[in-house]
Amino acid sequence: MSETGSISIHTENIFPIIKKFLYSDHEIFLRELVSNAVDATQKLKSLAALGEYKGELGELKVRVTVDKDQRKITISDHGLGMTADEIKKYINQIAFSGATEFVEKYKEKDAQAKDQIIGQFGLGFYSAFMVAKEVEIWSQSYKEGALTAHWTCDGSTQYTIDEPTGEHAKAERGTDVVLHVAEDSDEFLEEARLRTILTKYCKFLPIPIEFEGELINDTTPIWTKQPSDLTDEDYKKFYQELYPMSMDEPLFWIHLNVDYPFNLTGILYFPKVKDELQFQRNKIQLYSRQVFITDEVKDVVPEFLMLLHGVIDSPDIPLNVSRSFLQADANVRKINTYITRKVADKLAELFRKDRAGYEEKWADIGLFVKYGMLSDDKFYERAKDFVLLKSVSGKLYTLTEYTEHIQANQQDKDGNTVVLYTTDAEQQHGFVAAAQERDYDVLNMDQVLDAHFIGQLEQKLEKTSFKRVDAATVGQLIEKEEAPASVLSEDDQKKLEEVFTGAISNPAMHVKVAALSPQDAPVVITQNEFMRRMKDMQRTGGGGGMQMFGSMPDSFDVTVNANSPLVSKVLADGGETIAKQAFDLALLAQGMLKGEALTAFVKRSTELL
Numbered sequence: 001m002s003e004t005g006s007i008s009i010h011t012e013n014i015f016p017i018i019k020k021f022l023y024s025d026h027e028i029f030l031r032e033l034v035s036n037a038v039d040a041t042q043k044l045k046s047l048a049a050l051g052e053y054k055g056e057l058g059e060l061k062v063r064v065t066v067d068k069d070q071r072k073i074t075i076s077d078h079g080l081g082m083t084a085d086e087i088k089k090y091i092n093q094i095a096f097s098g099a100t101e102f103v104e105k106y107k108e109k110d111a112q113a114k115d116q117i118i119g120q121f122g123l124g125f126y127s128a129f130m131v132a133k134e135v136e137i138w139s140q141s142y143k144e145g146a147l148t149a150h151w152t153c154d155g156s157t158q159y160t161i162d163e164p165t166g167e168h169a170k171a172e173r174g175t176d177v178v179l180h181v182a183e184d185s186d187e188f189l190e191e192a193r194l195r196t197i198l199t200k201y202c203k204f205l206p207i208p209i210e211f212e213g214e215l216i217n218d219t220t221p222i223w224t225k226q227p228s229d230l231t232d233e234d235y236k237k238f239y240q241e242l243y244p245m246s247m248d249e250p251l252f253w254i255h256l257n258v259d260y261p262f263n264l265t266g267i268l269y270f271p272k273v274k275d276e277l278q279f280q281r282n283k284i285q286l287y288s289r290q291v292f293i294t295d296e297v298k299d300v301v302p303e304f305l306m307l308l309h310g311v312i313d314s315p316d317i318p319l320n321v322s323r324s325f326l327q328a329d330a331n332v333r334k335i336n337t338y339i340t341r342k343v344a345d346k347l348a349e350l351f352r353k354d355r356a357g358y359e360e361k362w363a364d365i366g367l368f369v370k371y372g373m374l375s376d377d378k379f380y381e382r383a384k385d386f387v388l389l390k391s392v393s394g395k396l397y398t399l400t401e402y403t404e405h406i407q408a409n410q411q412d413k414d415g416n417t418v419v420l421y422t423t424d425a426e427q428q429h430g431f432v433a434a435a436q437e438r439d440y441d442v443l444n445m446d447q448v449l450d451a452h453f454i455g456q457l458e459q460k461l462e463k464t465s466f467k468r469v470d471a472a473t474v475g476q477l478i479e480k481e482e483a484p485a486s487v488l489s490e491d492d493q494k495k496l497e498e499v500f501t502g503a504i505s506n507p508a509m510h511v512k513v514a515a516l517s518p519q520d521a522p523v524v525i526t527q528n529e530f531m532r533r534m535k536d537m538q539r540t541g542g543g544g545g546m547q548m549f550g551s552m553p554d555s556f557d558v559t560v561n562a563n564s565p566l567v568s569k570v571l572a573d574g575g576e577t578i579a580k581q582a583f584d585l586a587l588l589a590q591g592m593l594k595g596e597a598l599t600a601f602v603k604r605s606t607e608l609l
């Protein structure tokens with residue numbers, strides 16, 4: 001038999017379109033052809049297992065070779081092969097209709113959507129024409145008495161097919177796909193380039209892939225195995241294999257393994273993260289039946305889980321659709337929920353089984369847990385039992401433990417629990433110390449996310465508010481019933497206020513006199529919690545109503561302690577210098593005394609001495 005035919009498609013000239021639109025992703029032709037070869041091999045194995053094929057299986061390997069002089073790349077398998085009729089059916093019709101469908105879809109989309117389709121759409125066999133000006137198939141079916149089928153196509157809609165016999169027949173069962181590489185695709189004749197592509201996409205394919213005599217892949221990567229058959233060392237070794245450049249070992253990992261209602265396997269690693277800038281996204285690799293698809297797993301994995309590393313393998317994630325569709329896909333949503341739950345399970349287990357070990361890792365996983373709580377309500381519900389708060393004392397508490405710890409001492413007169421925190425224990429040291437003197441506990445909230453995290457906790461925890469230690473004088477941070485009474489007359493209070501206002505002469509500083517404890521500092525500078533948060537939010541991009549606060553100059557409360565022994569000196573003649581000195585000391589405690597003012601302070605101090 002030898003015939004020439006015309007491939008029946010509705011889109012004329014499909015190849016120029018494929019070639020042009022898939023420009024950036026030409027390399028996937030190799031993934032597609034090697035995957036087909038692997039599929040054909042696995043189908044043969046299944047037929048043999050079912051007893052439908054009784055012949056020798058032989059060595060089931062896929063071989064890729066390149067001949068630079070002849071400008072040929074060959075992909076050979078020992079799979080089930082195709083007869084001439086099957087080629088007509090599978091290649092001429094089915095494969096073409098896939099390509100046609102792609103082009104149709106492609107034409108409809110806007111430019112951005114097009115970018116997203118590229119690389120996600122398995123174009124299958126016809127992607128060969130992205131790099132080849134002519135493609136040949138030599139195939140010998142496993143079926144008894146089948147003749148060799150030989151198909152050629154030059155990328156037009158014309159093909160020829162014949163059934164060579166005798167010395168021209170293919171000796172062995174299986175298929176050779178021969179690409180005659182086009183002039184503009186010379187790069188794919190380079191051995192190094194091909195090896196790189198194979199390593200990227202085929203590293204974990206289930207059938208051995210040999211390139212120029214060298215084995216490319218690990219056919220049974222650990223995510224395909226049973227967790228009970230694996231040791232910690234296996235997981236660590238695999239991490240190294242995935243990220244050879246990484247110096248650190250992963251903290252721990254989760255082996256994903258589910259069959260129903262969707263199929264998903266994989267391993268997610270928690271990386272060691274010392275600071276927030278180190279977080280690397282796009283470290284999770286997505287596979288479909290062990291074929292590498294992409295490392296852009298956005299939309300498949302919840303945003304906060306992108307901080308994890310590892311591998312996800314699922315044939316149930318549609319790869320041939322645009323991103324927006326992916327988000328709406330029911331399987332993808334279920335996968336999202338499943339992964340989130342698994343991650344929460346793992347953290348809960350670590351916390352429960354080994355509290356000390358969990359606390360040790362907290363520095364590395366804290367940010368991740370908080371990020372998860374902020375971005376996913378379901379995760380919040382799980383994580384609220386194992387999220388930890390760190391006291392400046394160094395001790396770590398769960399939310400419940402902490403509430404219990406401070407409840408007795410840190411309730412205000414209205415029965416609200418006031419959580420005190422510092423964003424910088426060094427800089428706010430004076431305030432922290434003052435709080436500790438009253439046996440108040442102070443939390444360290446110095447991570448970037450903490451401001452948001454505090455906001456979330458205030459919403460979720462009942463009758464609880466957070467105040468930064470320098471938001472008010474220690475007595476006013478947590479307002480108790482028994483405020484100390486002032487020993488000053490009203491006149492003296494007024495005078496005190498005037499002396500300080502005059503000495504400070506800065507409209508951003510609002511002086512007020514209050515009866516603090518005699519042991520407290522004579523002057524305390526604070527910034528109201530509400531105002532500070534509004535301004536912070538405005539700085540970090542909160543819009544709308546925040547604008548008003550953001551554009552206001554910073555303003556501070558200067559609280560003069562009416563009960564301080566210093567007051568009598570300020571009220572005496574020449575008290576303005578003392579007032580100025582006391583104010584500067586308060587600035588100093590806040591880390592706000594700088595430049596010229598600092599120089600003047602030092603000079604004045606020397607004089608006073």
Ligand SMILES: Nc1ncnc2c1ncn2[C@@H]1O[C@H](COP(=O)(O)OP(=O)(O)OP(=O)(O)O)[C@@H](O)[C@H]1O
Pocket residue numbers: 032036037040077079080081082090091094095096098122123124125126175
């Ligand atoms: N090496 C091969 N051996 C046997 N059959 C093959 C081989 N390559 C392709 N085929 C047949 O041709 C068909 C079309 O292949 P093509 O790669 O275009 O699409 P596909 O593999 O079905 O889907 P996908 O778009 O996911 O690649 C295959 O389904 C298979 O039946």
